[in-house]
Amino acid sequence: MDRSQLIRQLKTKIISTLNLPxxxxxxxxxxxxxxxxxxxxxxxxxxxxxxVMIEKDFGITVDDKDEAKTxxxxxxxLADFITEKQK
Amino acid sequence: MExxxxxxxxxxxxxxxxxxxxxxxxxxxxxxxxxxxxxxxxFFMLFRRKQCAESSKYLSVIxxxxxxxxxxxxxAHLFSFGRSIIDKQAYFSGANVEIDDxxxxxxxxxxxxxxxxxxxxxxxxxWAIAGGxxxxxxxxxxxxxxxxxxxxxxxxxxxxRRRNLPKMIATADDPFAMLAxxxxxxxxxxxxxxxxxxxxxxxxxxxxxxxxxxxxxSAYALAEKSGAxxxxxxxxxxxxxxxxxxxxxxxxxxxxxxASFQERSSAxxxxxxxxxxxxxxxxxxxxxxxxxxxxx
Numbered sequence: 001m002d003r004s005q006l007i008r009q010l011k012t013k014i015i016s017t018l019n020l021p022x023x024x025x026x027x028x029x030x031x032x033x034x035x036x037x038x039x040x041x042x043x044x045x046x047x048x049x050x051x052v053m054i055e056k057d058f059g060i061t062v063d064d065k066d067e068a069k070t071x072x073x074x075x076x077x078l079a080d081f082i083t084e085k086q087k
Numbered sequence: 088m089e090x091x092x093x094x095x096x097x098x099x100x101x102x103x104x105x106x107x108x109x110x111x112x113x114x115x116x117x118x119x120x121x122x123x124x125x126x127x128x129x130f131f132m133l134f135r136r137k138q139c140a141e142s143s144k145y146l147s148v149i150x151x152x153x154x155x156x157x158x159x160x161x162x163a164h165l166f167s168f169g170r171s172i173i174d175k176q177a178y179f180s181g182a183n184v185e186i187d188d189x190x191x192x193x194x195x196x197x198x199x200x201x202x203x204x205x206x207x208x209x210x211x212x213x214w215a216i217a218g219g220x221x222x223x224x225x226x227x228x229x230x231x232x233x234x235x236x237x238x239x240x241x242x243x244x245x246x247x248r249r250r251n252l253p254k255m256i257a258t259a260d261d262p263f264a265m266l267a268x269x270x271x272x273x274x275x276x277x278x279x280x281x282x283x284x285x286x287x288x289x290x291x292x293x294x295x296x297x298x299x300x301x302x303x304x305s306a307y308a309l310a311e312k313s314g315a316x317x318x319x320x321x322x323x324x325x326x327x328x329x330x331x332x333x334x335x336x337x338x339x340x341x342x343x344x345x346a347s348f349q350e351r352s353s354a355x356x357x358x359x360x361x362x363x364x365x366x367x368x369x370x371x372x373x374x375x376x377x378x379x380x381x382x383x
Contacts (some may be wrong), residue, residue, distance in 0.1 A: 013225070019347065019349075025101035044308075045289045045307050047265065047266070048305075048308050048312050049308070051263075063270050064266070069261075
């Protein structure tokens with residue numbers, strides 16, 4: 001799976017996991033800040049959901065909060081992290 | 088379940104000089120500090136009415152009649168709040184504060200399942216003392232709170248170092264702070280989360296003492312994602328001056344009705360709000376949320 005396919009898959013998973021029916025994958029820019037108010041504006045409950053989703057679907061555990069901030073900063077950053085881990 | 092940010096820091100009022108006076112008196116004992124509090128509570132009631140306005144609103148709700156800001160009930164509420172601060176300072180400085188931890192047996196029973204326990208606490212009675220007692224448990228422990236509470240406990244720890252304290256996890260402005268709680272639960276530990284102070288993020292609007300109020304739902308998300316059981320915990324001050332820590336109910340994650348987390352979190356929050364209301368019936372002056380609690 002190339003980067004753009006992974007990004008598309010992640011956007012779909014984020015929408016279904018967080019139950020965001022009003023948002024389409026193309027509405028989320030690859031570099032949009034997921035947890036900033038001017039991006040998707042996600043919160044701590046969403047953060048937990050995403051961390052558990054990555055564990056379940058990709059077998060990758062993220063348990064350091066500072067590391068998590070960088071990994072989940074945008075869909076692009078998350079895709080790069082998953083690609084790196086799966087090498 | 089909704090998501091709305093409000094601006095509130097969780098900080099309490101009180102100057103450095105005042106705190107120093109109380110700290111000095113506490114070296115002698117709690118009774119001299121209570122004696123000074125008799126005047127300080129009266130000062131706050133008479134001259135800090137703006138800060139104390141929410142006390143009057145709460146008392147009017149709990150007693151079902153109009154309680155003016157200057158009244159014996161308002162005074163009793165402010166005195167009770169001040170006394171709780173004196174007691175927690177005494178506790179963290181290593182003084183002998185009598186505590187009956189009835190919750191421990193129930194929480195240890197929950198831990199036998201091996202999935203951890205989310206202890207949902209509230210700002211009633213000796214909540215900080217209950218948090219401090221968690222460190223005595225033979226498992227990883229943590230307290231999730233807002234930054235101001237984290238700062239307070241850290242200062243106490245730095246100043247006194249006479250008690251072991253659980254790991255403090257400050258959540259303000261950091262959506263990933265909860266990961267530390269998740270880690271503790273996965274090691275079959277206990278994480279205490281305040282379930283009553285809504286700062287930001289998702290919340291449920293539920294009935295509380297006859298009106299709608301916002302309650303944060305992150306504690307319930309933490310339980311569902313880790314598989315930990317939920318224990319609703321209170322720490323109340325008794326007439327004798329001792330504190331009782333008790334569990335009002337335990338809830339298994341995902342056991343409440345509702346197909347989505349949104350529906351279940353409202354059910355968790357309603358159960359929690361009902362238990363607070365029952366506790367306040369017996370301890371009406373031990374409610375320490377002095378900010379606009381109910382939705383307009």
